[in-house]
Amino acid sequence: MIKARIFSPRFPSDHHLNPFFAGTYTLGDELGAGGYGFVMTARHHVEGYEVAVKFIIKSKVPDHAWWDDELLGHVPTEVMIMSLVNNDNIVKCLDLFEDDLYFYLPLSPSPDARPNFSRRPSYDLFECIEQSKHKRLSENNARYVFAQVVEAVYYLDSQGITHCDIKDENLVIDADFKVKLIDFGSAVVADPTSPRPFYSLFFGTTAYASSEILLKKPYQAPPAEIWTLGVLLSYLLTGHSPFPTEQDAIDGRMVVRETRGGGRISRAALGLMARCLERDPERRADIAEIRGHRWLQGALERGGEHETEIKA
Template sequence: MTARHRLEECEVAVKFIIKEKVPEHAWWDDEMLGRVPTEVMIMSLVEHENIVKCLDLFEDDLYFYLPPTPRPNFSRRASYDLFECIEQSKHKRLSEADARYIFAQVVEAVHYLNSQGIAHCDIKDENLVIDRDFKVKLIDFGSAVVADPNAPAPFYTLFFGTTAYASSEVLRKQPYQAPPAEIWTLGVLLSYLLTGHSPFPTEADAIEGRVHVRERAGGPRISSDALGLMARCLERDPARRADVGEVRAHVWLQGALVRG
């Protein structure tokens, strides 16, 4: 719901978290906050321009209430989730320049989270809020996991993200590590940004890593660098898949955060 913050004198969007629906594994005991959902703890600690941050935390017997940090260009009338942005674009896809700018911001957010031992685990167009200047914020940490950033990433057997973005190893029901699975979701997101479609027509294609790029007939061709980055993100074998450092350093993203 939207609300007005009386001290900050700005409009905010308030997220309601139903306490009884938070799974047992998704609680966190914090010295200051007490027993709270993991996403509350994460959003209270993260500090990055491309990640939403909690302004306050309120609770009653049924709910936690999370109003995020306000931003002048992220008012109700000036912002959309990325899915809406793509749907409203002329050909239900973005120009490569705009896709590159948006994707670079998401990669910066993922790189920052990875350095903190956090994996979002549900990166998708609907969890990215974009303003009129194409500035991006990552939202909704309800599926996020936290681990020691200085230790090998743990393996998980449960998956709480979105199946359409799930990595090959997740779909094969194998134990998986969150960082490589997160890179896969970036590859799927990049396909949506550039083509408006998933790179996998069927789940079987995703399981086998068979990428299908649907370019618009008569439209500009997608650059080989963009397609090369997508392929590195969608490598079937998680051990051979790019990590976030490789993605961030890829030639297609060099200078991408500078808007002409």
Template sequence: MGYSLHPSFARNYQLCDELGSGGYGFVMTAVHQIEQVEVAVKFVIKDKVPKEAWVTDEVFGRLPMEVMLLMMVNHGNIVKCLDVYEDELYFYPLPFLDVPSRPQYCRRPSHDLFECIEQTKHKRLSEKQARYIMSQVVDAVHYLKNQGISHRDIKDENLVVDRDLRVKLIDFGSATIVDPSFPRPYYKLFFGTTAYASPEILQKKPYQAEPAEVWTLGVLMSYLLTGMSPFPSENDALEGRIVLSEVPGKRLSKSCLHMMARCLEPDPTRRATIEEVREHRWLRGSESAVGRH
């Protein structure tokens, strides 16, 4: 990096490769000098964090919202922050995430779900594999909802998998938190990725985070199962016209299509809740999914 990192971090970890970058910072791999364990560390650039994205913690003082949320959450399918380093320019929670091993159907090392899908034969997963991944993502979103947290940028690039398709949700740079005992607020500003944006967001209407989050789950299902968005155009998304590209000779199950349609209901007041999605019959029996198509 050509930069003097926190002395304790520098003593224990050797930085390696950059994995990616975003609006507030970048992610790099690092290896523990003694244990030789590889982790991924996100460097949050202080000057790029907007004023509304800062919070005050009783122990750590002023922190970016993203860092505080990573310290709060405790779920098997969500990245967990165990420690935080800070210097003049950066916050860097650590370990941000154990770097997963190579998924068995990927031809080269890969860390996010988008890359793994791209490397499969048909650029899509089997229904069994997709169901297993979705069950984990839905469980994570349900957990966050009960904590008053909305991720607001769920997509394949923010899901990391290991060789057994165990999922970790990462990148809380767009996340928000409210008191879960209060009615959920409406938002005007859009946080996330346009390809996953719900109709109410595309129409620039005030929106609630949970229905918008459920919509992203339906879009994610399509990417997992077909390798493509369910909507060829923005008008298709606004009207909820789902167009799927299926593998010749392989049809998606009725329960799969039903769950996707419930998530992609264009009217947010009629769209499935995260509780309905979590209990949907398509997700039952999704304990294992490893295997080739």
């Protein structure tokens, strides 16, 4: 066994890495942590590229978040999902390792699965917005970013998967405004050919929670996901939530604040936001409507022109 280098106090002092992982990667620094695990950088010994490795703490995965798979065995739902999904706007799982304490998922946000973070840094979307001149994105850049998120959600929906925690911190973006959805720790899976089930528990982020979730009503995941997209769109365009208070969200009372630095938001963008934030989940837009909305037509064809620059 090859002993783990201790870059984080999260590893027990006597912990040993999976020898196949240790023979392939060298761990770096910790990038962040959540309720079920933490993320560290690692470098491939032979090819030299860097990845982010998510360590899922087995003992912290709740009972409802496990899945029995014919090939993978008894694994967290997140592991099962990451082993299956394949989309340009979703982080790619390169391999799977485990030991007694952890599952390890080497992840790459790069389309070619060979990222070089020193050459082209990746940020979470929150950092990108904070670094922008007016603490928001231009409408053109917001449209491009949002269209990519919609493509990821549309793909997942076709597979019966709902992410359930889409927010700026769970989106990584590079210098070309290419976006990847990350962190499937709250995701749910259902048969895409059958009516979606109702849920009573919520494990996402309250600031993005839909009216029916805040009212503690049974809810379906796909309509709640659309609401989340509406909140995200408001942050992209204005730098603010569309709901000053939780009661505003419960009532579906959308308040679009003035954009920082001036500039008007187009009626088409506001119309799309309103369709996402319809209080009644049965009347709310579905992902097909969102994807086909006129504000998003041609959004992915704009090429490499960007109105703002992400600073290292």
